[in-house]
Amino acid sequence: MLLIDCPWCGPRDDSEFQYGGEAHKRRPPAPDQVSDAVWADYLFHNQNPKGLYLERWRHSAGCRRWFNIARDTVSHAVLEVYPADALPSNAAARAVYEQNWRRENEAAANAAAVAETTEIGA
Amino acid sequence: MSAINRGVRALKNSAKRYSLAALARNAFNGHNQWTEAWRNAKPREAYDVVIIGGGGHGLATAYYLASVHGIRNIAVLEKGWIGGGNTGRNTTIIRSNYLWDESAALYEHALKLWEGLSQDLNFNLMFSQRGVLTLAHSEHEMKEMSRRVNAIRLNGIDSEVLNPMEIKALVPIIDINPGLRYPVMGGFLQKRGGTARHDAVAWGYARAADDFGVDIIQNCAVTAIRREGDQVTGVETNQGFIKAAKIGCVASGHSGVLAAMAGLRLPIESRPLQALVSEPIKPVIDTVVMSNAVHMYISQSDKGELVLGAGTDAYNSYAQRGSLPIIEHMLEAAVELYPIVSRVRVLRTWGGIVDTCPDASPIISKTSIKGLYFNCGWGTGGFKATPGSGHVFADLIARDTPNAIAAPFALSRFESGHLIDEHGAAGVAH
Ligand SMILES: Cc1cc2nc3c(=O)[nH]c(=O)nc-3n(C[C@H](O)[C@H](O)[C@H](O)COP(=O)(O)OP(=O)(O)OC[C@H]3O[C@@H](n4cnc5c(N)ncnc54)[C@H](O)[C@@H]3O)c2cc1C
Numbered sequence: 189m190l191l192i193d194c195p196w197c198g199p200r201d202d203s204e205f206q207y208g209g210e211a212h213k214r215r216p217p218a219p220d221q222v223s224d225a226v227w228a229d230y231l232f233h234n235q236n237p238k239g240l241y242l243e244r245w246r247h248s249a250g251c252r253r254w255f256n257i258a259r260d261t262v263s264h265a266v267l268e269v270y271p272a273d274a275l276p277s278n279a280a281a282r283a284v285y286e287q288n289w290r291r292e293n294e295a296a297a298n299a300a301a302v303a304e305t306t307e308i309g310a
Numbered sequence: 311m312s313a314i315n316r317g318v319r320a321l322k323n324s325a326k327r328y329s330l331a332a333l334a335r336n337a338f339n340g341h342n343q344w345t346e347a348w349r350n351a352k353p354r355e356a357y358d359v360v361i362i363g364g365g366g367h368g369l370a371t372a373y374y375l376a377s378v379h380g381i382r383n384i385a386v387l388e389k390g391w392i393g394g395g396n397t398g399r400n401t402t403i404i405r406s407n408y409l410w411d412e413s414a415a416l417y418e419h420a421l422k423l424w425e426g427l428s429q430d431l432n433f434n435l436m437f438s439q440r441g442v443l444t445l446a447h448s449e450h451e452m453k454e455m456s457r458r459v460n461a462i463r464l465n466g467i468d469s470e471v472l473n474p475m476e477i478k479a480l481v482p483i484i485d486i487n488p489g490l491r492y493p494v495m496g497g498f499l500q501k502r503g504g505t506a507r508h509d510a511v512a513w514g515y516a517r518a519a520d521d522f523g524v525d526i527i528q529n530c531a532v533t534a535i536r537r538e539g540d541q542v543t544g545v546e547t548n549q550g551f552i553k554a555a556k557i558g559c560v561a562s563g564h565s566g567v568l569a570a571m572a573g574l575r576l577p578i579e580s581r582p583l584q585a586l587v588s589e590p591i592k593p594v595i596d597t598v599v600m601s602n603a604v605h606m607y608i609s610q611s612d613k614g615e616l617v618l619g620a621g622t623d624a625y626n627s628y629a630q631r632g633s634l635p636i637i638e639h640m641l642e643a644a645v646e647l648y649p650i651v652s653r654v655r656v657l658r659t660w661g662g663i664v665d666t667c668p669d670a671s672p673i674i675s676k677t678s679i680k681g682l683y684f685n686c687g688w689g690t691g692g693f694k695a696t697p698g699s700g701h702v703f704a705d706l707i708a709r710d711t712p713n714a715i716a717a718p719f720a721l722s723r724f725e726s727g728h729l730i731d732e733h734g735a736a737g738v739a740h
């Protein structure tokens with residue numbers, strides 16, 4: 189049983205909440221243009237760490253708002269509760285964010301996109 | 311389907327074989343001279359195959375590699391004690407009444423192996439085909455059940471529909487009052503389904519594999535998977551480096567942790583699944599009854615404890631324990647359906663970390679790394695598959711090619727879209 193500190197309503201039992209899985213996961217902007225592998229990665233692969241996890245929760249039986257938490261999946265300790273559109277400020281949670289393989293993918297995708305626009309521009 | 315190759319029988323000519331003669335012999339010695347069931351092996355430098363995970367599936371894999379494929383230079387590495395994972399935590403329901411052809415082939419393969427497994431292993435697995443009954447509580451569930459039963463029977467698997475009166479005759483403690491919140495409207499029964507002694511499955515496979523020379527190494531945690539280029543070379547463990555050109559990962563809830571060691575991603579979420587037993591009472595139920603609508607199933611152990619289970623917690627965890635609302639929920643349903651249990655006390659509850667897959671079907675697969683194989687994703691319902699899983703996984707490792715039963719369960723299905731959606735058969739039902 190978790191005690192989750194909803195940013196708007198305060199601490200409540202986890203049975204009031206809905207689990208949203210991995211946080212900071214971005215849907216490929218043009219699904220019909222990405223490879224099956226990229227699409228499958230988005231649909232089916234989540235971080236499933238033994239340790240600190242950045243995840244989405246919704247206070248579905250309360251204010252019904254989404255937010256993120258950084259939680260340890262072994263001790264169940266909640267390190268930080270933070271807004272859905274922000275990054276965690278806790279250093280350990282920040283490191284988990286940086287080390288997620290998606291960041292590399294996103295960096296590569298961004299680089300490719302930049303290269304493409306420069307090519308078109310040139 | 312052609313006849314199953316059950317392999318060479320273990321302990322056939324061994325002095326360790328359990329028999330009436332052995333019992334008599336040992337009785338004269340005051341039962342002080344029974345030999346150990348398996349050696350307490352220390353790791354050697356190198357093996358042909360290393361299996362990570364000494365649960366039922368890993369041990370069965372090693373056994374079939376030895377007995378069917380003649381590969382005997384094998385180590386099974388277990389970070390704790392064998393059978394201490396989900397194998398020793400599950401509620402032991404065995405059945406093969408799945409919806410899709412691919413699943414039917416896999417789970418029926420396992421059930422056929424169960425039938426005769428105690429003889430194969432020379433170990434009493436207490437396999438009891440006491441039947442598994444699944445209840446329907448609404449019009450919709452009744453229709454869904456007819457479709458399911460037809461599909462199951464088309465695959466040549468036994469399944470029959472029962473009406474509430476027949477259910478009451480089979481399970482006298484059930485309340486079939488139509489006024490219940492979830493009334494019993496019907497159900498379907500697989501008579502060949504049932505239960506087995508979970509620990510015995512681990513011990514039986516371990517003993518038989520050991521007899522073929524397999525090293526079972528406990529307290530040996532794998533900490534890294536080594537490779538050269540795209541070929542595995544061995545594993546780092548707390549007992550040193552162990553060389554192997556083939557590695558089978560069979561670690562249920564910890565599969566994702568192993569995958570990460572090899573830089574691979576699996577479509578798996580690790581979740582706690584709980585069960586509980588009551589204090590022991592006289593026999594009141596001699597079959598297994600499951601209900602998806604009320605998220606609860608029940609059977610009775612040979613010791614007299616009622617064995618109850620439910621669904622998983624909704625969030626990822628490696629804590630080896632689940633949350634109380636799940637227990638409350640399953641007990642509410644139990645009390646409504648079986649009013650006599652209201653006065654029975656709960657003896658203990660526990661949890662195991664299960665490896666849930668998006669389509670509620672397992673992964674039996676090669677990977678992009680040569681010599682590295684995964685067998686996981688069994689989630690809430692892999693105990694029943696233990697012999698079949700080990701049998702086809704051993705075949706995959708030995709031949710490096712999936713056979714017809716294993717092929718649909720490859721990792722590639724998540725890219726091709728050929729999912730095997732068994733949520734209806736596996737959601738709560740184990
Ligand atoms: C409460 C509960 C009820 C269930 N009920 C049923 C049921 O009624 N019917 C059914 O069919 N299924 C049921 N299941 C599911 C079933 O238990 C599992 O699918 C099945 O037992 C998995 O077997 P396994 O051998 O793959 O895994 P396990 O028995 O979990 O074995 C995996 C082993 O790998 C080891 N390991 C992990 N990481 C490492 C490492 N790094 N190095 C070395 N070793 C490692 C672990 O210690 C563990 O012993 C239930 C599960 C639970 C938790």
Ligand SMILES: [Zn+2]
Binds near residue numbers: 194
């Ligand atoms: Zn709230």
